[in-house]
Amino acid sequence: MNETSQNGKDRELLTIRHMRKAFGDNQVLKDISLSVRNGEIVSVIGPSGSGKSTLLRCATMLETMDGGSLGYSGVWACEAVDGQGGDAVYASQAQLQKIHRSFGLVFQNFNLFPHYSVLKNVMDAPVRVLKQDREQAKQEALKLLEQFGLADKADAYPCELSGGQQQRVSVARALALKPEILFLDEPTSALDPELTADVLNVLKQLAAQHMTMVIVTHELEFAREVSDRIIFVENGEIVEQGTPEQLFASDKQRVQEFIGKLS
Ligand code: ADP
Numbered sequence: 001m002n003e004t005s006q007n008g009k010d011r012e013l014l015t016i017r018h019m020r021k022a023f024g025d026n027q028v029l030k031d032i033s034l035s036v037r038n039g040e041i042v043s044v045i046g047p048s049g050s051g052k053s054t055l056l057r058c059a060t061m062l063e064t065m066d067g068g069s070l071g072y073s074g075v076w077a078c079e080a081v082d083g084q085g086g087d088a089v090y091a092s093q094a095q096l097q098k099i100h101r102s103f104g105l106v107f108q109n110f111n112l113f114p115h116y117s118v119l120k121n122v123m124d125a126p127v128r129v130l131k132q133d134r135e136q137a138k139q140e141a142l143k144l145l146e147q148f149g150l151a152d153k154a155d156a157y158p159c160e161l162s163g164g165q166q167q168r169v170s171v172a173r174a175l176a177l178k179p180e181i182l183f184l185d186e187p188t189s190a191l192d193p194e195l196t197a198d199v200l201n202v203l204k205q206l207a208a209q210h211m212t213m214v215i216v217t218h219e220l221e222f223a224r225e226v227s228d229r230i231i232f233v234e235n236g237e238i239v240e241q242g243t244p245e246q247l248f249a250s251d252k253q254r255v256q257e258f259i260g261k262l263s
C-alpha cells in the first residue's frame with residue numbers, strides 16, 4: 001500500500017479487494033471490493049441471505065475468506081497470492097492480533113456477558129486485553145455509559161435491561177477498546193420499534209463525532225440520514241453503491257424493488 005496516502009485525514013482504514021467466500025458449493029461472496037476512509041459511514045443493505053453478515057464476518061476475521069485481500073490502515077491481514085482474487089494468505093498470528101485492535105463489532109443479539117454487570121461488560125476488555133489501568137478503564141466506561149444514557153445502569157445485569165439498553169451497552173463495550181472502525185450487523189433488527197430509535201440515536205451521536213462505521217441495516221431512513229455511502233449487496237456481489245441520493249435514485253430495478261419493499 002502507498003504509505004504516504006495513509007497518513008492524511010482521509011486515509012484508508014479498511015481495504016477489501018476481490019473478497020471471495022464459499023460454504024461448500026454455496027459461493028456466498030463472489031468478488032467484493034470495498035474501501036472505507038477515516039470518518040466515513042458506510043451502510044450495507046440488501047436482501048436476506050445475500051452475504052452481508054458473511055462480508056462483515058470475513059472483514060472482522062470471524063470467518064476466513066477464501067480469496068482476495070483484506071487490509072487495515074495499510075497493513076494486510078491477508079493478501080491474495082496474485083494480488084487479485086486468488087487464494088488468500090493470512091499474516092502471522094501476531095500481526096492478526098495487532099490488526100484485531102483496529103476494529104470493533106456489534107452484533108444483532110447484543111452478546112453481552114450475562115454474569116457481568118453492565119460496567120464490567122464495558123471495562124473488562126480494556127483491562128484484560130489492553131492492560132489498561134483499572135481505575136482509568138472504569139472512568140472511561142462510566143463516561144461512555146453516561147453518553148449513552150445508561151449511567152444509572154452501571155451496576156445492573158444485562159437481564160435487567162431492555163433490548164435497546166443492552167444494545168447500547170454493546171456499542172459502549174465495543175467503543176471502550178477505542179477501535180478505529182466499528183462494524184455493526186443489523187444492530188436494531190432484534191428490537192421493538194420504540195427501542196430501535198434509542199439505539200439509532202446513539203449511532204447518530206457517533207456519526208456526528210465522525211466515528212468510522214460500517215453498518216448492515218434495514219433501516220433505510222437512518223441509512224439515508226447518516227451514511228456517506230450506501231452499498232447494495234445481492235447474491236454476494238455489490239450491485240450498486242453511491243451516496244444516499246445516488247443509491248435511492250438508482251436505475252437498477254432490483255435496487256428500486258428492494259427499497260420499495262422496505263419503505
Ligand atoms: P445476510 O446477512 O445477507 O442475510 P449471510 O451472510 O448470513 O446473509 O448468509 C449468506 C449465505 O451464506 C446464506 O445462504 C447462508 O445460508 C450462508 N451461510 C452463512 N453462514 C454460513 C455458515 N457458517 N455455514 C454455511 N452456510 C452459511
Ligand code: MG
Nearest residue numbers: 052053054186
Ligand atoms: Mg445477516
